[in-house]
Amino acid sequence: MSFFDKIVQKIFPKEEEMPRSEPLVKERITRSDETLSDYSAWENTGVYKVMLGEVWEAYQLKKKNEAADWQVHLLKTPYANGFALTYHMGTKPAEFQYFFDLLKDKILQLPYQLKNADRSLFDRKSHVEKKERYYLKPIIKETDANNLFDQQFGNILIEMIWIDDKPSYLKLVANIYSDRLYTEAKDFEDLMSILFEDA
Numbered sequence: 001m002s003f004f005d006k007i008v009q010k011i012f013p014k015e016e017e018m019p020r021s022e023p024l025v026k027e028r029i030t031r032s033d034e035t036l037s038d039y040s041a042w043e044n045t046g047v048y049k050v051m052l053g054e055v056w057e058a059y060q061l062k063k064k065n066e067a068a069d070w071q072v073h074l075l076k077t078p079y080a081n082g083f084a085l086t087y088h089m090g091t092k093p094a095e096f097q098y099f100f101d102l103l104k105d106k107i108l109q110l111p112y113q114l115k116n117a118d119r120s121l122f123d124r125k126s127h128v129e130k131k132e133r134y135y136l137k138p139i140i141k142e143t144d145a146n147n148l149f150d151q152q153f154g155n156i157l158i159e160m161i162w163i164d165d166k167p168s169y170l171k172l173v174a175n176i177y178s179d180r181l182y183t184e185a186k187d188f189e190d191l192m193s194i195l196f197e198d199a
Contacts, residue, residue: 023120023121023122023131024121024122024123025119025120025121026118026119026120026121027118027119028117028118028119029117029118029119029132029134031101035094038094038098039098039101042095042098043098043102048095048098048099048102048198049198049199051091051095051099052099052102052196052198052199053199054069054070055070055072055085055099055196055199056196056199057070057199058070058071058072058085059072059083059192059196062074062083069088070085070086070088071085071086071088072084072085072086073085073086073171075171075173076188079175079176079178080173080174080175080176081173081174081188082171082172082173082174082188083171083172083192084169084170084171084172085169085170085171086168086169087166087167087168087169087170093166093167096160096167096170097160097167099170100132100134100158100160100170103134103158103170103172103195104117104134104136104158106194106195107136107156107158107195108136110152110194111138111139111141111150111152112136112137112138112139112152112156113136113137113138113139114134114135114136115135115136115137116133116134116135117132117133117134117135118132118133119131119132119133120133127163127164128163128164128165129161129162129163130161130162130165131159131160131161131162132159132160132162133157133158133159133160134157134158134159135155135156135157136155136156136157136158137155137156138150138151138152138153138154138155148181148182148183149181149182149183150182150183151176151177151182151183151185152185152186153174153176153185153186153188153190153191154174154175154176154177154185155174155175155176155177156172156173156174156175157171157172157173157175158170158171158172159171172195174188174191
């Protein structure tokens with residue numbers, strides 16, 4: 001194979017040679033002025049409370065292994081707790097995205113800071129996947145006589161997945177620090193109560 005052929009193959013690899021784990025595009029999440037205005041109206045008119053209530057009810061039913069209108073999946077381990085929410089066809093795609101942003105905004109009302117907000121696009125052969133992520137960390141301060149750092153609920157990752165430009169699911173996971181320099185993490189159920197207090 002000539003040098004030129006090798007260069008062409010690197011730039012335009014055959015589909016089976018393309019690395020599937022590398023995103024085609026990775027960028028910071030930005031919202032248009034129109035999207036921000038629509039999100040603000042959705043939140044300020046209280047329309048969001050309907051969705052919040054439905055998801056909260058589905059979360060409570062899932063903990064009892066009972067069926068609900070919304071599909072909720074739970075994660076519970078010693079070091080990570082969370083939930084995933086499958087897109088509901090009765091919801092507008094924009095409202096599902098607003099819900100994703102709402103979770104982030106509610107966490108930012110706690111002693112948390114946004115460390116990362118990125119969007120990645122992947123070619124998965126059979127479909128195009130878009131992933132949006134918010135990564136939030138507690139604002140660390142020494143809190144007690146033992147000089148332990150207050151980890152709050154741990155680091156929080158919120159992800160939303162789109163398949164072929166249609167919402168698929170979102171998830172929220174709190175990962176706790178197990179280091180002895182940190183206080184014990186607050187209960188994940190307390191975080192859920194805060195996130196869904198308007199339900």
